[in-house]
Amino acid sequence: MTRDVADQPAPVLHRDWRSRDAWRGTRLGLWAWLLQRAAAVALVLAIVLHLRNPFLRPIQAIVLGLVLLHGLLGLRAILLDFGLPVRLHQALFIAALLLGVALYALAWWWRWY
Amino acid sequence: MIIRVFRWRPEAPAARFDEFPVEAGEGTTVLDALVGIRETRAPDLAFRYACRVGMCGSCAMVVDGRERWTCRTRLRPLARQGATVTIRPLYHFPLVRDLVVDLQPFVERMKAAGAAFVPGGEPPEATLPERPAIDAAIECIGCGACVSACTMVRWDPRFPGPAALNRAFTLLADGRDAGATGRWTTVFGEDGVFRCHGQAQCTAVCPMELSPADSILRLRRKATRSLFLRT
Numbered sequence: 001m002t003r004d005v006a007d008q009p010a011p012v013l014h015r016d017w018r019s020r021d022a023w024r025g026t027r028l029g030l031w032a033w034l035l036q037r038a039a040a041v042a043l044v045l046a047i048v049l050h051l052r053n054p055f056l057r058p059i060q061a062i063v064l065g066l067v068l069l070h071g072l073l074g075l076r077a078i079l080l081d082f083g084l085p086v087r088l089h090q091a092l093f094i095a096a097l098l099l100g101v102a103l104y105a106l107a108w109w110w111r112w113y
Numbered sequence: 114m115i116i117r118v119f120r121w122r123p124e125a126p127a128a129r130f131d132e133f134p135v136e137a138g139e140g141t142t143v144l145d146a147l148v149g150i151r152e153t154r155a156p157d158l159a160f161r162y163a164c165r166v167g168m169c170g171s172c173a174m175v176v177d178g179r180e181r182w183t184c185r186t187r188l189r190p191l192a193r194q195g196a197t198v199t200i201r202p203l204y205h206f207p208l209v210r211d212l213v214v215d216l217q218p219f220v221e222r223m224k225a226a227g228a229a230f231v232p233g234g235e236p237p238e239a240t241l242p243e244r245p246a247i248d249a250a251i252e253c254i255g256c257g258a259c260v261s262a263c264t265m266v267r268w269d270p271r272f273p274g275p276a277a278l279n280r281a282f283t284l285l286a287d288g289r290d291a292g293a294t295g296r297w298t299t300v301f302g303e304d305g306v307f308r309c310h311g312q313a314q315c316t317a318v319c320p321m322e323l324s325p326a327d328s329i330l331r332l333r334r335k336a337t338r339s340l341f342l343r344t
Binding site: 008010013023026030033080081085086 | 121177
C-alpha cells in the first residue's frame, strides 16, 4: 500500500476557473489582460464582418468599441513596460476603460449624429 | 461562522472539504482557528507554520481565493464578506497532505534562475549605485504565495515564476555579481521574463509588499536595452 502511494506523483492543485472561489482570487490585472485578449479575438471577427459590408453601422460601432478597448489596454501595457510603477496598473486599467467610454461617446456623437 | 478546510491524504486520495463552525474573536487569525480545530476536532489535520508572527512565511495558504499568510489574516473581516471561509493549500505545488504542499519546485525554479550570488573579482562596496532598486526587491522570504497566484506558472512549467525572477533581478542589478552569464539563459530565454503576462497577481498577493511584477518589467527593459547597447 505504502509502495503504491509512493509510486504515484503527488497531485498539484490549480485554480478551477469554473468555481466561484477561483474568481474571487482574480485581481484587476488579470481582468485587464483577459479583456485585452478577448477584444483582440473579437476584433478579428468584427473586422471580417466590417470588410464584407463596411457601411453597416452596428458593425462599425462594434469595431470602434473593440479597437478602443484593445488599443487603450495596449497603451496601458506599454506605459508599464516603459517604467510606470506597477502599483499604478489598476488605476491605469480603470482610466483606460473610462477613456474608452468617453472616446466612444465622442466618436458616436461626432460621426453619426 | 464556518471554516471549510481542504482535506487530502496520499493514502486516501479523494479530496474533500470538511466544515467546522468556529467562534472568531476580534484578533483571531486563520491560523489560530486552524490550531483550535486541530486541538479539539480534527487531530489529524495537517498544516504548516513556524513563527506565527509573519516572519517565516511557512503558513501561506489560499484563503477565500487569495494567497495569504494565515498567521497575519484575521477571521472577522473575512467573515463580514461571507459566512463561510474556505482554506486551501497553495496552488501549483505538489500536495503533501491536507494544507501542506511540497515547496521543492519553488527551490528548483530558484536554482534554475541562478538564485545564488556569485562573487566577482571586485571587493564588496558599502553602497552600490544600484542599491535602491535592489532594496525594493530583496526581502523575499520564499513563502510561495506569488507562485501560487501566477497564472503563467500554471501554463508553462519552465517559466521561473515571480519569486525566482525577482531574485534574478536583484542579482543582475548587483554590479558585484559575476553569475550573469548563466542566469541570462534562463531569465531571458524563451520561457523567461517574456512569458509573463503582466497581470501583477504576484504583486497583489505578496505579503512582504514586494513587487515581482516591477522586477520582471525591469528585467525586460534590461533585455531590450541589451539589443541596442552593450550592457
